[in-house]
Amino acid sequence: MVAAGGLFACGFAPVGLPLVSCLSLAVLYLFLRQAPVRQGILTAYLFGLGMLGAGVSWVQVSVHQFGLPYYSFSVSVTALMIALLAVFTALVGWVMGRWAPASGPWRVVAFAAAWTLSEWVRGWAFSGFPWLYAGYAMIDTPLVGFAPVAGVLSMTFLCALVSAAFAEAIRAVSVLRAMVAAVVATGLIQLAGFTLKHHSWTSPAGIERSATLVQGNIEQARKWDPEQLGPTMDLYRTLTEPHLGDALVIWPETAIPALAHVLRDYLTAMDGLARDRGTTLLLGIPIYSAEDGFRNSVIALGAANGRYDKRHLVPFGEYMPFRDLLGPLLRALKIPMSDFRPGPSEQVAITANGFGIGVSICYEDAFSREIRKSMPDAAVLVNVSNDAWFGDSLAPHQHLEIARMRAVEFQRYLLRATNTGISAIIAPDGTVTATLPQFQAGAVSGRYMPMTGVTPFAKFGNLPLLAGLVLLVIGSGWYRHKTK
Numbered sequence: 001m002v003a004a005g006g007l008f009a010c011g012f013a014p015v016g017l018p019l020v021s022c023l024s025l026a027v028l029y030l031f032l033r034q035a036p037v038r039q040g041i042l043t044a045y046l047f048g049l050g051m052l053g054a055g056v057s058w059v060q061v062s063v064h065q066f067g068l069p070y071y072s073f074s075v076s077v078t079a080l081m082i083a084l085l086a087v088f089t090a091l092v093g094w095v096m097g098r099w100a101p102a103s104g105p106w107r108v109v110a111f112a113a114a115w116t117l118s119e120w121v122r123g124w125a126f127s128g129f130p131w132l133y134a135g136y137a138m139i140d141t142p143l144v145g146f147a148p149v150a151g152v153l154s155m156t157f158l159c160a161l162v163s164a165a166f167a168e169a170i171r172a173v174s175v176l177r178a179m180v181a182a183v184v185a186t187g188l189i190q191l192a193g194f195t196l197k198h199h200s201w202t203s204p205a206g207i208e209r210s211a212t213l214v215q216g217n218i219e220q221a222r223k224w225d226p227e228q229l230g231p232t233m234d235l236y237r238t239l240t241e242p243h244l245g246d247a248l249v250i251w252p253e254t255a256i257p258a259l260a261h262v263l264r265d266y267l268t269a270m271d272g273l274a275r276d277r278g279t280t281l282l283l284g285i286p287i288y289s290a291e292d293g294f295r296n297s298v299i300a301l302g303a304a305n306g307r308y309d310k311r312h313l314v315p316f317g318e319y320m321p322f323r324d325l326l327g328p329l330l331r332a333l334k335i336p337m338s339d340f341r342p343g344p345s346e347q348v349a350i351t352a353n354g355f356g357i358g359v360s361i362c363y364e365d366a367f368s369r370e371i372r373k374s375m376p377d378a379a380v381l382v383n384v385s386n387d388a389w390f391g392d393s394l395a396p397h398q399h400l401e402i403a404r405m406r407a408v409e410f411q412r413y414l415l416r417a418t419n420t421g422i423s424a425i426i427a428p429d430g431t432v433t434a435t436l437p438q439f440q441a442g443a444v445s446g447r448y449m450p451m452t453g454v455t456p457f458a459k460f461g462n463l464p465l466l467a468g469l470v471l472l473v474i475g476s477g478w479y480r481h482k483t484k
Contacts, residue, residue, distance in 0.1 A: 001043055004028060005050025011137030012055060013397035018159075021137045024051075025163035028092075029111050033171065037097030041090045048089025052082040055132045058393035065221070065391065085129060088122040099477040108168050110476035112161035113469040116153055120466060123367070127315050130366045134159045136401050139408070139430055143189070145196030147408040148455035150465045151368055157469070158193075162186050202411040202428065202453035205379055206355065209247035211425060211448050213417040213434075214239045216255060217441040220388035223419075224257050232257065233266055236283075239443050240270075244277040246445065247353060250417040251283035253296070253362050253384040260287045260299065267301065274302025280352040284361065284384045286340075293341040298350075298359050298384055306350035308359040309343025312370050317389075345373070355379035355450045358412070362386060365416075366402050368409060368462070375458040379450035381406065381414040388420040396422050396438060404430040410458050413448040 004027040011021025031043050059081060064074035092114045100110035115134070123130030135155030138144065146154045162185075169182040216235055222228045236255055243249055256263060263285075274281040281301040287309070288294050296310040349356040358378025364370045365383045374381070383403055387396040400422045407414040411428040421438030425446040434446030 001028070001031060001046040002050035002053070004031075005047040005052075006054040008047075008051045008134075009055035009132065011134070012132065012394075013401040014394065016137075016140070018137045018141055021134055022159060022163045025115070025134065025160055026167040029108075029164040029167040030171070032093055032096045032111070033107070033167075034102070035093070035097065037094060040093030040097040042093070044093030044096075045086050045090035048086030049082060051089065051132060052085050055394070055398075056082065056085075058390045058395040061391045061393050061395075062389045065389075085122060088118050088125070091118045091121070095473060099473055099480065101476060101480040101483055103168070103171075105168075106476045106479045108161065108164040109472050111164045112157050113472040113476075115160040116157040117466070117469050117473070119156055120153055120462065127312075128367065131398065131402075136398075136405055139401060139405055142191075142193035142197060144408055144430060145193035145199070147405060148199075148201050148411055148457055149196060151409055151457045151462055152405050153462060154465055157465070158189055162189065197429070200411065201455040202451045205450045205452035206353075208447050208449050209353070210445060211248040211250065211415050212240075212243040212246045212443050212445040213415060213423040213425070213436065214243075214249065214251050214255075214443045215418060215421060215423045215436050215441060216252065217420050217439055218257075218388070219420075220386075223254075223388070229256075229258055233263070235441065237270065239441070240281070241273070243443055243445060244273055244279050246279055248380075248415070248448075249274070249279055249281045250382060250384065250415055251281070252417045252419040252423075253284040253298075253386040254286055255283050255384075255419070256285045258286075260285050260297075267299075271301040278303050280304040282350070282357070282359070282382060282384070284386075294339055295343055296340045296361055297343070298361060298382075300350045300352065300357075304350060304352035306348065308347060308350060308361070310340070310361040310364065311343045311345060311347075311373075312364045312367055313340055313342050314363060349374060349377050357382055359384070363399070365406050365414075366399075368406065368457075371406050371410060372458060372461055375410060376452075376454045378412065379452060380448055381410065381412045383414060383416045384418070385416065386419040387422075392438070396420075400424060400432075404432070409455065411453075411455050412451050415448060 004024050008021050008024035011018045028047050032040050035043055060074045060078040063077050095114035100107045119133050133152050133156050135152035138155045138159050143155045143158055165182040169179045218232055236251055240249055280303045282298055284298050287297045298308045300306045356377040356379055358374030358381045360383045362385045387399055403414055403416050404426050407426040407428055408430040414426040416424050423444055424432045424435040427433050434444050436442055436444040
């Protein structure tokens, strides 16, 4: 079962085999089909271990390189994290054992609902870890048409539903009849997704504009070295100057690794250069004040002004939970800038050329609810990240896939500037229209269109879907009780 869970991760970037993820879920369903409660919980837990062990192994890279450089430590920490997160997957086994009927359509529905709810809980509990949602693996399939309607979790539900339906058809008494029904149902779902994919919930606002993403490619091990500060500032200025005149130029998260008030002269100079050419320059930089403490921020210079402070911080990376309890260990890790405070939930949007910009920092774009806070005012989405923490691993590719999903859910252009890659301009349909390869210093330019209007998902969020899933689980439990 661990191997089946490991295969599930093959559906995500950079491998990109969504059918393998579906087959993996079908295998899980078959093993849970007649399993008693305890066996079902263990089966689903082992599946989760394989899924997370293969899919988020990149956590070990960060812990090893930027924590304590001992494999015994980094592997143990990563294994502990995976073991804890797999508990959420084990919930699927409990639901199937306690609530699902022994067979039939209600059991298929219960599995799909339970799997989707387990993903949502994992993305919400203890700050949340919304990685490896099955829906992300479906981004290049017709199911993506459901994303603007009900979000990535609706794609997860349909993926799990189709997988379980085919698995149930294999076990049915009349295999041919059940298989035909599964194929017809899958075809209808795919047709509906294809139709929705070509429906526009938003429309252009204004004229097409130019944007440039600057990628400094500063190694994380050198990024916070005081001797590297001067060369970093010079590099970003040199890469930016040829593109002054574009409507929007974006630097990555903490592009300048020093506090803003210390670099007032440098920022004033960049502000003047951008303003003279009518360019809005967005750059990531840490900010400190006696009232607010340290903030991970994006500031606007040039033709616009304003600031966004990161709201959803990374535990153990940007702030330290259980500081009193883990004090000695945290001091030993010496993670730079790990004492940030979250920004206010409600913030005034940065506005450029009369259009609002919905800014997110790093893995905030993995949380749809964070992006929804900028709707409907944001005409374009901007994400600044620093995936250098994870080296040449799966993480940057998975992160880009997640960003593509956010563009689809809200039908907005998403401009993504990163330190070491993958920087990209993403269209409202999830297509990457311009990109810069990893580990290459440079700038990539492209066009984007401000958009107006809201998708159903932007308006209602996950609430309707979650309510429906809970009702489906309750309904399957009622049917189980009735048939007994």
